[in-house]
Amino acid sequence: MRAKSTIRRPSRYFFNITNGREIIPDVDGIELADINSVMVYVFEMIDQMKSEPDASREDWLGWRLEIADTSGRRVHSVPLDKGSDWFRYPGELPRALVLHS
Secondary structure, X not given: OOOOOOOOOOEEEEEEEEOOOOEEOOOXXXXXXXXXXXXXXXXXXXXXXXXOOOXXXXXXXXXXEEEEOOOOOEEEEEEOEOEOOOOOOOOOOOHHHOOOO
């Protein structure tokens, strides 16, 4: 008898930016293997945002990145201001935000 395969298919995730009043929707999303891949992608996005010449923490006060699956269910949320040291630690994935599936 063969064991069932536990290989997961990639899932599509959407990365919406919101401050609770306004939303910048991600209408396309991206397929990623698992939640750990999602979080790596999130911090790559944050590094890219941070590298903008006029980027400042103040621009993102009250904003967060909300990750949703194809059903629209929020999978995770990452603050883009307080609680997120993305301006202090470029290129580093905060261990507290790494999720294991």
